[in-house]
Amino acid sequence: MKIIILGGFLGSGKTTALLQLARYLVEHAGPARDNKVVILENEVGEVGIDDKYLRGGGFRVDNLFSGCACCTVSGELVSAAVRIKKELDPEWLIIETTGIAYPKSMQENLKNAVGYDSRIVVLADAARWRRLLIPMSNLLRGQIIGSDAVLINKTDLVDEDALNKIERDILLFEPKAVIKRISALSPVATEVWQAVAGTGEIK
Template sequence: MKIIILGGFLGAGKTTVLLQYARSLISHSTQNGNPVVILENEISEAGVDNQLLSRNHFLVKNIFSGCICCTSSAQLEQSVREIERNYSPEYLLIESTGMAYPDSVRRTLRDAGSWDTGIVALVDCKRWHKVKCAMPDFVTSQLKDASVILANKIDKVNENEQREVIADVSRYNSSARIFPISAIKKQPDELWTKITSLCLGKG
């Protein structure tokens, strides 16, 4: 089982990206049953994102009792082991809450097992400067260990602003590949394939 952690700030578009990514993984999988399982981390029990994913016919599991990078690390490990045992998916996509630290989530998983694990981080091009000024340490923690960073919502900024955001983001993680996208549009399957390869050390 391969694990991709999807991190990013609140409102950056994680669920929209997750829907596209999961569909692409499923379409290219040769595995029967449940090739992709999604693990949601919702602080609120309302589970709005979970309802959206379920309506789109994805198998979704949830962790509700707190942020998975801190208070629920044991529950995270237990949930991942249960998913592997009960469903044996080819891929597990973990959408962490916008307040989680993806590097801590990956550390928990690496300490718990031998899963191949990668991080994709999202930034909101429109709100980038506001977010980085308001929460500089949090921004660093979100981006520093990502293999791939998706600069989302490029439809909301002009070309100069887009270039400025991407240049600024690269200062937080010079080794990550940064892809500008507008997740409201369908992205090519080649992009998702490249992201998977980069996250799992094959790109």
């Protein structure tokens, strides 16, 4: 079971991108396993919103409510991952974090507790980046640290200069990050999902 932790600030487009990512992974999954993709949805509040939307897309979705999987429900995160592997053993598990979670913490938790490796992919909201960068800088930085790929989303809403500035900011947070530009409301190029999944040639 390969794991992708999908993070990013609130409103960055995680759920929208997740639907495309999940479809890509299903289409490119091997024939060996019955379950191609399972989604673990974490929402910090007491009610779920995105899980309903994702189920409407036809995917198997498990929930972690009422807490953040990087801290208050970190134990439940590990339990859920172990249970999903035991009961479903999908080729891919995508964990969508809350918009206030620190994916690196979740990655370390999964590794230290049960030895699961994972990749971190973070969405960055191009439209609100400049507005959020100063008041939310600690959170934005903390979310991007340790990421394998950063997808700058909503690129259709800003100009080239703004995108270049966002890329520079991201590289200051995580110099090793592979950065891709997307607009998740439109079809995303295959090479972006290859970068997310860690397959194919990373450009």
